[in-house]
Amino acid sequence: MAFPRRSSRSPRSRYTLGLLLLTAITLLVLDLPGTGPLQPVRDVLAGALSPVRSAGDAVFEPVADGWRGAVGYDEVKDENDRLKARLEDAKGDDAELERLKVENTALKKLEDVKTQGLKTRTARVVSDPSSSFDPTLEIDQGSGDGVKNGMAVITGTTSGAGGGVLGRIVETRGGRSRLELLTSPDFAAGVALTTGERGVIEGQGRGEPLLIEQVPATVEVEKGDFVYTSGIEDSVFPADLKVGRVHSAQKSSDGQYQSVEVDPLADLSSVYVKVVLKDPPA
Known part of the structure; x- marks a missing residue:
């Protein structure tokens, strides 16, 4: 005999989720442009719903921080790689410049070598x-x-x-x-x-x-x-x-x-x- 599957979500959890969604919608409406006259209402609701908002922040903030941290790490690593590449290029340029200086000095020294008309x-x-x-x-x-x-x-x-x-x-x-x-x-x-x-x-x-x-x-x-x-x-x-x-x-x-x-x-x-x-x- 088959038994109907019971939902794993309790009435209390469904109530909490619904309250969070209602809070989000309410705050979005109050933040819409042209709702200046509703500022007193907005202030009252913001104070009343601040515990709920804080609870939501506590749930979702670690996820957001983790996401920003992951993205920030990749950006820093990419920038570090770019700086390393630029440093290696600069080292190569310095070495080439030094080599050219040495050869230029050698050529100038050779100009002083005279051979009295001989080719x-x-x-x-x-x-x-x-x-x-x-x-x-x-x-x-x-x-x-x-x-x-x-x-x-x-x-x-x-x-x-x-x-x-x-x-x-x-x-x-x-x-x-x-x-x-x-x-x-x-x-x-x-x-x-x-x-x-x-x-x-x-x-x-x-x-x-x-x-x-x-x-x-x-x-x-x-x-x-x-x-x-x-x-x-x-x-x-x-x-x-x-x-x-x-x-x-x-x-x-x-x-x-x-x-x-x-x-x-x-x-x-x-x-x-x-x-x-x-x-x-x-």
Whole structure:
């Protein structure tokens, strides 16, 4: 036998719900435009129904607060994400600006490097030595740009104006070349001391001074003296280009010669260099 389903809502709850709805409708009517004359009634009813309104607020306010909180949280999170993105963009812009400043400074320094009428080609260093034992750099100019093996490479100095010998080209491809640094043990170039005495300077490895041997002991050599390229006719290096400064001079055991150690002046960390477009000796 089926029994009729009883409503789970008691008469008291139905009465309370009805009272809340009636209160809401009454307040809406009293708030309509053009009900100014009803202000006294509105005031009386508002006071009388305030307990009911308070009860309704107590029921619905947590829901409203929760909704506003959820919406507010999403808005704050979105704004935070936008600010983070703007901050990352600003950091990227600062890094790019700093890089451009460094390259601009390097190019200005290269403008001071003169080659006495010889043609040169500016190149950018695109690959540093792979290790402390690798005495070479790679540049972005190659055989397709007129660069040949044996050509001299010069760059700005570590301090002051002017240029210094960086090395020479040892390998070329279509759009790339590899140069050997003057610190390489395989590097050698003709040089002249401040006194005019000529000799051959050689590398002894990265981090080590350059070396000029067999300098007559009668030649006066002072610490800090400049050493220049000699510019002899068959040299690939322009004349009077700074190579380094004397670090020390040591006489041989027989007292006839002296070995001169020279600190290189070229900035080995240069971003830009110049290749001297002078054919090497045959």
